[in-house]
Amino acid sequence: MTPELVGGLESPDYASHDEAAHEAYKPVFTDAAKAELDELLTRYPTKMAALLPALWIVQRERGWVSDDGMAEVAELLELTPAYVKGVVTFYTMYHQHPVGKYFIQVCTTSPCGICGAEDVVKAFLRHTNTGELGITSPDGRFTVIEVECLGACGFATPVMINEEFIESVTPDRVPDLLTRLA
Amino acid sequence: MGFPHQSHQRETTVLTKYFGDADARTLAGWRKRGGYRALDKALEMEPADIVNIVKESGLRGRGGAGFPTGLKWSFMKPGDGKPHYLCCNADESEPGTFKDRELMRWTPHALVEGCAIAAYAIGAETAYIYIRGEFTEPLYWMEKAVKEAYAAGLIGKKAMGSGKRIDVYVHKGAGAYICGEETALMESLEGRRGNPRIKPPFPAVSGVFGMPTTINNVETLIAAAPILLNGADWYKKMSLSNPKSTGTKLYSVCGNIQRPGTYEVVMGFPFKEFLYDLCGGPLHGRKFKAVIPGGASVPIQSMEEAEATLMDYEGFVAQGSMLGSGGVIVIDDAQPMVTVIARIARFFAHESCAQCTQCREGTAWTTKILERIRDGEGTMEDLDTLLDIAEQMTGKTICVLSDSCGVPVVSGIKKFRGEFEALIQGRRFHPVTAAVA
Numbered sequence: 001m002t003p004e005l006v007g008g009l010e011s012p013d014y015a016s017h018d019e020a021a022h023e024a025y026k027p028v029f030t031d032a033a034k035a036e037l038d039e040l041l042t043r044y045p046t047k048m049a050a051l052l053p054a055l056w057i058v059q060r061e062r063g064w065v066s067d068d069g070m071a072e073v074a075e076l077l078e079l080t081p082a083y084v085k086g087v088v089t090f091y092t093m094y095h096q097h098p099v100g101k102y103f104i105q106v107c108t109t110s111p112c113g114i115c116g117a118e119d120v121v122k123a124f125l126r127h128t129n130t131g132e133l134g135i136t137s138p139d140g141r142f143t144v145i146e147v148e149c150l151g152a153c154g155f156a157t158p159v160m161i162n163e164e165f166i167e168s169v170t171p172d173r174v175p176d177l178l179t180r181l182a
Numbered sequence: 183m184g185f186p187h188q189s190h191q192r193e194t195t196v197l198t199k200y201f202g203d204a205d206a207r208t209l210a211g212w213r214k215r216g217g218y219r220a221l222d223k224a225l226e227m228e229p230a231d232i233v234n235i236v237k238e239s240g241l242r243g244r245g246g247a248g249f250p251t252g253l254k255w256s257f258m259k260p261g262d263g264k265p266h267y268l269c270c271n272a273d274e275s276e277p278g279t280f281k282d283r284e285l286m287r288w289t290p291h292a293l294v295e296g297c298a299i300a301a302y303a304i305g306a307e308t309a310y311i312y313i314r315g316e317f318t319e320p321l322y323w324m325e326k327a328v329k330e331a332y333a334a335g336l337i338g339k340k341a342m343g344s345g346k347r348i349d350v351y352v353h354k355g356a357g358a359y360i361c362g363e364e365t366a367l368m369e370s371l372e373g374r375r376g377n378p379r380i381k382p383p384f385p386a387v388s389g390v391f392g393m394p395t396t397i398n399n400v401e402t403l404i405a406a407a408p409i410l411l412n413g414a415d416w417y418k419k420m421s422l423s424n425p426k427s428t429g430t431k432l433y434s435v436c437g438n439i440q441r442p443g444t445y446e447v448v449m450g451f452p453f454k455e456f457l458y459d460l461c462g463g464p465l466h467g468r469k470f471k472a473v474i475p476g477g478a479s480v481p482i483q484s485m486e487e488a489e490a491t492l493m494d495y496e497g498f499v500a501q502g503s504m505l506g507s508g509g510v511i512v513i514d515d516a517q518p519m520v521t522v523i524a525r526i527a528r529f530f531a532h533e534s535c536a537q538c539t540q541c542r543e544g545t546a547w548t549t550k551i552l553e554r555i556r557d558g559e560g561t562m563e564d565l566d567t568l569l570d571i572a573e574q575m576t577g578k579t580i581c582v583l584s585d586s587c588g589v590p591v592v593s594g595i596k597k598f599r600g601e602f603e604a605l606i607q608g609r610r611f612h613p614v615t616a617a618v619a
Binding site: 043044045046048049050051052053055056077079086087090091092093094105108109110111113114115147148149150151152153154155156160163164165 | 318
């Protein structure tokens with residue numbers, strides 16, 4: 001595509017990109033997921049209150065929450081996509097872009113920090129071949145991030161790999177934990 | 183009960199008795215251990231009588247503020263024609279605190295029962311248990327327990343066949359420390375960004391969905407059942423120091439200590455014996471240097487202060503800190519204090535919801551300056567700047583996250599100034615000399 005000049009700036013090809021992504025989007029809330037949302041709606045006096053649970057369903061089904069996912073939720077709950085995005089961006093657990101097959105969160109807040117959490121982070125970065133926090137490994141399998149207090153300080157260092165919560169992780173346990181995921 | 187270690191003989195295990203006992207997690211197992219007897223009893227009482235017993239017991243909020251629970255419940259006016267709500271604050275995110283996690287993953291039915299009792303007492307038909315999203319294991323057990331309780335008719339349209347409707351729902355958070363602040367939790371529950379609300383109106387007047395709401399911590403709600411069964415006097419008698427602090431309290435202990443875990447002791451227990459005897463003292467060859475006794479938001483105690491503390495609401499205040507959430511972070515002489523404090527500040531900067539300027543800017547600048555000092559690039563003027571920022575951040579914002587960031591900075595500079603100055607003057611941190619200084 002030949003870049004067009006808009007207001008003197010080179011226009012990136014966002015439009016075509018978005019269109020392709022949009023065409024590929026299949027709604028999350030059909031059949032079982034729709035029934036699940038309908039049940040959730042009975043729990044609250046407002047539709048809006050089902051927003052966090054609905055976004056969890058999107059993430060469970062798709063691995064992350066895309067703009068299209070937000071738009072779908074917005075329509076179902078009678079909200080605007082902008083509002084939904086405002087909520088999504090507030091919370092750290094919704095992925096706003098695709099992440100590795102195994103999303104690894106290592107707690108490094110003070111209580112874990114004084115028990116050697118930094119070394120656990122380093123071990124994960126090395127053994128997953130990600131090298132850097134927040135970057136997905138070339139094989140698409142791992143993303144490692146530091147997370148603020150996982151609330152298991154007596155079991156330093158706690159690590160979450162997707163939904164699994166692992167206590168008392170030390171650097172030497174890291175290779176085994178990763179092998180198990182194969 | 184010292185979980186994951188053996189229970190210590192000096193503990194008083196009321197709420198933690200069944201930690202590690204997998205059978206207690208199931209409905210059948212919980213009933214075998216006397217579960218749901220308190221709810222049964224409650225449903226035959228007048229709600230006002232339940233509130234009075236809890237008032238008389240002296241139970242105070244276990245989430246951090248220590249507000250008298252019975253009094254809070256009494257703010258809910260019966261017969262006002264509005265739906266009432268109960269929120270259970272299970273967004274346990276205060277660094278150093280993990281007692282509610284243990285309560286929920288080992289005794290999930292205790293919380294379902296506690297919620298049902300409290301809901302009935304305050305005239306609510308709906309209770310929401312707001313659990314932080316990272317707590318996958320507590321979420322699993324709580325959802326299972328709620329399901330079992332519904333299936334057995336213990337909660338639902340006719341709770342225990344009483345004709346009272348008590349619905350209990352588990353609501354999963356999505357990663358935000360601030361949602362542990364009661365009004366932010368309600369905003370989040372309504373499907374909004376977790377920005378705390380200006381008070382007043384207080385939740386009892388206008389809480390979740392704009393309706394009268396009571397919000398209690400997990401431990402507080404679970405304590406209600408044994409109080410109903412054993413009476414207010416039984417609970418009130420569990421007090422070794424100040425009569426305003428009654429019952430047992432859970433402490434989650436972490437950091438540089440022999441036996442980290444969740445302990446339960448009677449209010450007023452000597453902190454020195456707690457740290458050295460129950461928790462086993464410092465790691466081999468190390469010495470304790472400081473303690474943060476109530477989660478990262480409370481002032482740091484020197485060992486002198488900690489060892490003189492009697493563990494209750496007043497006792498911690500008398501020794502320069504607060505009971506807070508009972509999250510005891512123990513720091514030994516191998517840890518540079520500036521690094522510890524800088525990391526706490528970074529936590530608050532990350533978790534600020536950013537609606538108040540003092541907090542948004544203050545937490546970020548505090549972190550920047552502390553990290554600069556930590557890296558040996560600070561100046562003496564920085565210490566004054568830090569104290570000035572802390573002052574400007576205190577008491578000026580919608581919620582207390584901002585104040586909380588200033589607390590470790592002010593107490594840290596006051597009690598461990600030597601370590602800050604040493605770094606500024608280009609002296610490397612040396613664990614042993616620092617411990618002596």
